[in-house]
């Protein structure tokens with residue numbers, strides 16, 4: 493039994509391991525761990541307290557993939573629900589679809605009995621407003637919702653500095669089944685409706701019992717364009733050891749370096765429970781817990797430069 497997570501998963505990893513120790517499945521453990529991160533208002537990049545989009549709306553993305561069946565569920569640009577990971581799980585279990593976005597995802601959440609709530613905390617609102625006031629003229633701010641050329645402000649507001657973050661959980665249960673889960677509020681000050689890599693199976697999340705699993709945080713556009721999570725699993729399938737599979741998936745990002753010179757981080761697990769994580773940023777870490785450990789352990793990620801200064805993320 494093992495759980496691997498991005499370092500902001502610390503608030504949920506022990507609960508996730510308890511689920512496994514009590515005989516729960518990898519899917520149950522991933523959901524339980526991520527829900528605690530989503531409820532943590534101190535985390536400005538996931539669930540409650542996430543930094544909103546350009547218009548001040550908290551829009552959440554999440555996905556979950558079952559490595560045993562290869563079923564997956566995901567939601568994107570979801571507003572007003574604290575636990576997108578649980579809604580993603582319901583998409584996987586209740587619908588003949590993989591991904592729901594926006595109002596359709598919200599309608600489905602209501603149908604499944606999830607409670608609505610305001611996700612924009614005072615603290616996140618202050619951070620959001622401060623940046624807007626610095627980057628956008630006061631006269632424009634008053635009518636931002638009606639602004640016909642909202643696109644012109646996205647680059648200016650979003651990149652000074654770029655703000656984002658995501659939680660990744662990978663679990664392997666006592667039966668050897670693997671699950672991967674991802675949840676995020678995406679990039680702060682993003683264009684409304686922007687969806688990142690997190691709810692896209694193959695980009696930010698992939699799990700297959702036969703080979704392993706991977707999940708990403710960082711500049712989602714990069715993982716979307718390179719199919720990063722699926723790449724790791726495909727390299728495992730091709731017979732590469734875990735560390736080499738992760739390195740290769742990171743090196744694939746070289747081709748995007750001039751277009752998207754951003755941060756990318758991967759956590760990965762192979763079918764035998766070996767784990768590793770990768771980053772193009774120095775001193776990045778990840779955490780893990782096994783059935784034998786009482787506390788999460790922190791380990792360095794393997795540094796794999798992707799070709800440019802990491803301006804964003």
Ligand code: ASP
Pocket residue numbers: 655656657658676677678679687688689690708709710711712713805
């Ligand atoms: N990957 C997320 C996104 O692009 C954000 C992040 O992890 O920083 O939406």
